[in-house]
Amino acid sequence: PPHLLDFQDWTPERLGAILDNADTMLQVLDRPVKKVPALQGLTVCNAFFENSTRTRTSFELAARRMSADVLTFAAGASSVSKGESLRDTLEVLTSYKVDAYIVRHHAAGAAHLVARYSGKPVINAGDGRRAHPTQALLDAYTIRQEYGSLEGKKIAILGDVRHSRVARSNAELLPKLGAQVVLCGPATLLPPGLAQMPGVTLTTNPKEAVRGAHAVMALRLQRERMSGGFLGSLQEYADTYQVNDTLLGEAESGAIVLHPGPMNRDLEISSDAADGPQSRILKQVENGQAIRMSVLYHLLVGRN
Numbered sequence: 001p002p003h004l005l006d007f008q009d010w011t012p013e014r015l016g017a018i019l020d021n022a023d024t025m026l027q028v029l030d031r032p033v034k035k036v037p038a039l040q041g042l043t044v045c046n047a048f049f050e051n052s053t054r055t056r057t058s059f060e061l062a063a064r065r066m067s068a069d070v071l072t073f074a075a076g077a078s079s080v081s082k083g084e085s086l087r088d089t090l091e092v093l094t095s096y097k098v099d100a101y102i103v104r105h106h107a108a109g110a111a112h113l114v115a116r117y118s119g120k121p122v123i124n125a126g127d128g129r130r131a132h133p134t135q136a137l138l139d140a141y142t143i144r145q146e147y148g149s150l151e152g153k154k155i156a157i158l159g160d161v162r163h164s165r166v167a168r169s170n171a172e173l174l175p176k177l178g179a180q181v182v183l184c185g186p187a188t189l190l191p192p193g194l195a196q197m198p199g200v201t202l203t204t205n206p207k208e209a210v211r212g213a214h215a216v217m218a219l220r221l222q223r224e225r226m227s228g229g230f231l232g233s234l235q236e237y238a239d240t241y242q243v244n245d246t247l248l249g250e251a252e253s254g255a256i257v258l259h260p261g262p263m264n265r266d267l268e269i270s271s272d273a274a275d276g277p278q279s280r281i282l283k284q285v286e287n288g289q290a291i292r293m294s295v296l297y298h299l300l301v302g303r304n
């Protein structure tokens with residue numbers, strides 16, 4: 001079956017179809033009755049082995065808006081907390097003969113494992129620091145909504161790149177759609193290997209990263225993934241790399257501000273930038289529902 005695990009085998013045409021179809025889904029979400037029968041009779045399993053607010057709720061709503069039944073599995077409230085393995089947990093879930101799996105897990109490759117094992121379409125909802133493809137799709141969609149196209153756009157992504165599956169998925173996706181990506185952060189949070197990706201450059205200089213950018217994305221400092229020693233101090237980080245009005249002064253006039261969430265306010269992003277007129281952070285959340293409807297439709301109903 002088709003999966004969305006990362007963007008390795010995805011052509012720009014197929015990616016463009018997902019974005020185009022999200023336009024239709026947004027129209028559905030604008031109606032008083034926000035429900036279509038597209039996935040009637042199908043069951044989607046929302047399998048979250050790691051915490052989430054946006055991704056879990058938007059996938060659940062996306063599936064319900066298209067009339068699918070949703071089985072929500074939250075590891076924290078399950079027998080995983082008693083030591084049950086991923087494999088044994090999957091055996092339980094597959095016994096219910098659901099039609100698709102949405103998987104978030106703290107281990108890179110977990111969604112691939114489910115894809116191999118389940119024989120059903122799998123959508124990666126974030127695996128460790130490896131990939132978070134629907135987040136990158138909603139980011140691309142939000143930028144396209146603003147500028148009409150990604151072609152020739154410069155996208156600056158600042159922060160904890162090392163631990164960020166959002167940065168990796170955007171670095172993979174946005175150049176396929178014609179954009180140029182600049183990843184920026186302190187050297188300790190900026191893996192040099194990412195510079196080998198086509199259309200991606202790295203810099204430790206935030207002004208250089210943001211100069212002429214059409215979109216500026218701040219990434220959360222993932223302190224829960226830092227085993228220590230990555231940062232001098234949080235104040236030093238904020239003084240140099242915080243996305244705020246001063247740094248935004250270097251970007252294209254009217255450049256949009258993005259953050260995948262959850263935010264550490266006044267650390268990687270100032271409240272002024274997060275809540276200001278250039279911010280599209282809540283638009284990202286709104287678009288997330290439409291993108292996830294589009295992805296579910298594409299994998300479960302569309303012909304690939």
Ligand code: CP
Pocket residue numbers: 051052053054055056126135260261262
């Ligand atoms: N951006 C994102 O994945 O947020 P959640 O962890 O809340 O789903």
